[in-house]
Amino acid sequence: MSGTFGKGHHLHLIDGSAFIFRAYHALPPLTRKSDGLPIGAVAGFCNMLHRYVEGNTGPDAPTHVAVIFDKGSHTFRNDMYDKYKANREAMPEDLRPQIPLTRTATEAFNIACKEKEGFEADDIIATLAVQARAAGGRCTIISSDKDLMQLVGGGVEMLDAMKNKSIDRDGVFEKFGVYPDRVVDVQALAGDSVDNVPGAPGIGIKTAALLINEYGDLDALLERAGEIKQPKRRQTLIDHADQIRLSRDLVKLDENTPLDFTLDDLEVRDPDADQLLGFLAEMEFRTLSKRVAEVLGKEAPTIAEAPVAADAPVAADVPFDAELYEHVSDTAALQAWIDRIYEFGYVAVDTETTGLDDMVAQLVGISLCVEPGKACYIPLIHKARGSDDLFGSDDLAEGQIPTEEALRLLTPMLEDPSILKIGQNMKYDSKIFAQLGINVAPIDDTMLLSYAMHAGLHGHGMDTLSERYLSHTPIPIKPLLGTGKSAITFDKVPLADAVKYAAEDADITLRLWQLFKPQLHRVGVTKVYETLERPLVPVLAAMERSGVKVDRDTLSRMSNAFAQKMAGLEDEIYELAGRKFNVGSPKQLGEILFDEMGLEGGKKGKTGAYATGADVLEDLATEHDLPARVLDWRQLSKLKSTYTDALQDHINPDTGRVHTSYSIAGASTGRLASTDPNLQNIPIRSEEGRRIREAFVAEPGKALVALDYSQIELRILAHIANIPELKQAFQDGIDIHALTASEMFGVPLDEMTSDVRRQAKAINFGVIYGISGFGLARNLRIPRAEAQGFIDRYFERFPGIRTYMNDTKAFAKEHGFVQTLFGRKIHTPEISAKGPRAGFAQRAAINAPIQGTAADVIRRAMIRMPHAIKDLPATMLLQVHDELLFEVEKGAEDDLIAAARQVMENAADPVVKLDVKLDVDAGVGASWAEAH
Structure with missing residues (x-):
């Protein structure tokens, strides 16, 4: 149907950006085989256009159509x-x-493909839609963009192509609570965080619709704002009237965009078969070319299998075959590998060692990979078959390059800033190389790539990632090393087996990297990986290698003291029980408590023994002495076995120091975990727990300095949940727990008792973790009803916290994750589960943005710290949640505190501007206990 656009004509306007982004996010990364050009979004876009053309036929088919794009990012709205x-x-x-x-x-x-400098695609769509309506024709806007809903009505409708759902006037009302002619007024009030339209603070879509429906339109509302009963809402509208009017100008579409074409230029045209098939062939879209050729009745173009570019093999295209891995046994073969690495510019690296403790393990061999399926292993110190260490025989197997010779060739490449070294848990390998004087940089880490994208969904070990993302089960290590007393170290593994196992690790690592690296952008966590994960690796590696001095004599004395105290507690327990029994036996304890003493609440498990876990004993301890004494005994027993005894075994014989190992990807929130030994879990609430820190000491002539964020999670809660009273208290330096106690219990600050403050502190921290009345009752050892009353009163006093919790749970349910202020995503797969799992998942979701933001802040501080203290005689030794521990030469303590405090208090800047200042407490001493 040709002629001037008018009655009987039907215009389709396609939102080009929406098609592009939907195509980009819907498909995995795809590159053109011949040259590696990214084409995934183009492929998806072409498929969508083809489906659109094929699906729009018949009596309601468009007579005119155009795809409208944004041209550049600067428009009149930025002015x-x-x-x-x-x-x-x-x-x-x-x-x-x-x-x-x-x-x-x-x-x-x-x-037709249209765009205009200085205007958004939405303005062009608005102008064309209004022109079509004025000419008496119809217009369908193919988009789900809410900003376009102001145009609906009078012959203009929208179509959400993804849901195949029309949006008419009633559909707009369902979304906004007003009809299209008032959508701009509602948006002006509600603002838009995505487009950074300010709106009226604290007013959302629902409230905005309520106000507009009551007062008729935005101008009337602003004129009569003084009549509004709610004081906060009234003041907001009066104070922000100009900002609201500006917001209206920003969200209102320009229906008079100057265009250099008319509606008549947009007539539907048949495609030119040669042009379309030529383009699809050029993009190398084989499947789509065949489909389109069939529709057009043409021969499908022949798309030559292009010679594969050096970096083109995709992990999924190449089967795993351990027989193809190369055993590098001489320097010529090794040099050939190094030359290939320089051609590619990157290499997956993995080390095999004699053990898991990277402070003492020896390097046994190195594996390399630059292409899926093509990997090698360079054995260095594998023992000959039949050699026996017991009798001093240390014969090496044949076919190995001397370690010094291999490292002489590899070191320049491992340290070359132009070659990217890719590892799985690269911190371990970098420390193995560091022991040999090799500084490996720059690095990428597949474990951390996975962690940035998938925290909360699954573990990030190589076997898990390989099975989940490559559908490949790696060769297991146990059959090679054996178990128990007969287990061997990797240097005893026969070379043929070692090559397959070790080279496969590098192969898997490379494939995971090829898969994960392009996805960072799509998941929106590039900044998290590049600023919070990757730069932390060398910082932690240096801290772990430094270690901290632990005094063996102090630990021995503590062990003896704990043993004596436990013996004293045992005597008290026997007296209360009326007889002797094994206090460490849960079975015997259960019989005493529930059979002999007749206490209530005894529950038997599958084995027939009573449950006597901490939760059971804590409940009983509110009324009886015996379970309370047993809890005290258990705590001492744990301190003795886990710390005062075990820490002695962890003292490195060469350094005299304890070298913990930090796990970056251990906790989904971004908190670091520590193992061998775990220094994160030293209890500090009990006097005995705090005493453990007395054994951590400074070297002669040095001091330990501890810097600790003060109540960082409560400060972040005050910011995130926007609690004015808490923000003000932090600003004024008021004791936050005393303030909470005063607000809740009506006790003036100058009459505050330590007991009332202690209760408020338990509530403050409990609420952050989503504590129940049941949990708080246990913590405070008070009746459950009283504890629940405390929580209810807390939410009445600080309603913003309840709002934050509800909003966070709703966000987690809708999106499947929550986020920290720095963009870290913590997935919440159990959020919609039923039963106890749901409660746990909801509490975790509420806490994760707070705990995760605090973890991100201290990570940012740690990453900046080495540069800040590089000119001081100081070393960063430990991180324990909100605290950093340093060793510094005496006399330089104040300089260190000034430099470190500056970094820590400003760690959120410039990415996040917190409403609450971060405070850092500092202490100095000969031991950690003194410094903290």
């Missing part, structure tokens, strides 16, 4: 308000080269 869309993330690097190709694709389908 009105410089912060407009200022917080939008940069376009993913692999999408950027695809944008022009989507324009070419639109033209290849012979569909």
